[in-house]
Amino acid sequence: MGELETERLIIRNHIPSDGDDLFEYLSLPEVYRFEPGNPLSREDTEKLLSRRCGGDDFLAVVLKDGGKMVGHLSFHLTPPEEFLTWELGYIFNPRYHNRGYCTEASSALIEYAFGRLGAHRIVAYCDPENIPSWKVLEKTGMIREGHFPRRAFFRRDGRGNPLWHDCYAYGILEGTKK
Ligand SMILES: CC(C)(COP(=O)(O)OP(=O)(O)OC[C@H]1O[C@@H](n2cnc3c(N)ncnc32)[C@H](O)[C@@H]1OP(=O)(O)O)[C@@H](O)C(=O)NCCC(=O)NCCS
Numbered sequence: 625m626g627e628l629e630t631e632r633l634i635i636r637n638h639i640p641s642d643g644d645d646l647f648e649y650l651s652l653p654e655v656y657r658f659e660p661g662n663p664l665s666r667e668d669t670e671k672l673l674s675r676r677c678g679g680d681d682f683l684a685v686v687l688k689d690g691g692k693m694v695g696h697l698s699f700h701l702t703p704p705e706e707f708l709t710w711e712l713g714y715i716f717n718p719r720y721h722n723r724g725y726c727t728e729a730s731s732a733l734i735e736y737a738f739g740r741l742g743a744h745r746i747v748a749y750c751d752p753e754n755i756p757s758w759k760v761l762e763k764t765g766m767i768r769e770g771h772f773p774r775r776a777f778f779r780r781d782g783r784g785n786p787l788w789h790d791c792y793a794y795g796i797l798e799g800t801k802k
Pocket of ligand 1: 654655656658659714715716717718720721722723724725726727728749750751754755756757759760
């Protein structure tokens with residue numbers, strides 16, 4: 625993918641020198657509260673980065689002012705491919721939360737997907753307790769299409785039982801973005 629530019633941000637493919645910035649937030653327990661996975665070591669961050677550098681599924685979000693990578697977007701074409709439906713996700717560095725960066729980057733990617741990729745529909749899922757996440761989706765114009773009780777789990781309790789959580793489903797169709 626080429627670079628996308630917004631007022632304050634550049635959205636681009638990952639590059640090998642993103643390691644320090646990626647590790648700065650993927651090593652923090654708090655970013656996994658509503659995400660699968662555990663804090664990464666520096667070594668595991670490098671392995672993850674080398675996989676991401678080869679493709680378009682994960683995109684770095686970089687401040688124009690200073691070049692710091694402050695987060696990333698995930699963006700996958702979901703099967704069946706002919707439905708032209710992409711799924712959006714994101715994790716941002718907590719030091720840079722609540723400045724509108726995720727909304728700005730996600731809006732630009734949605735616009736790019738409808739305008740350049742020929743997307744028919746874009747979807748995203750989040751835990752209702754993850755208020756910042758669904759706020760972002762609503763600010764981009766996505767519509768809450770469903771609330772699924774106890775739909776998913778990322779962790780188990782000490783006895784091995786799934787810790788189920790609810791899930792909001794959001795979507796936006798081509799031609800409806802305001
Ligand atoms: C979700 C996440 C990416 C949002 O990033 P961000 O750059 O802070 O998002 P934005 O600044 O664009 O928007 C966040 C919005 O949530 C609001 N918000 C944050 N905490 C809130 C709370 N406790 N109650 C109500 N609103 C809240 C902010 O005020 C902001 O809305 P506003 O612009 O109307 O004021 C970030 O919180 C994150 O990385 N979380 C950890 C990973 C994660 O949970 N990813 C999503 C999994 S579904």
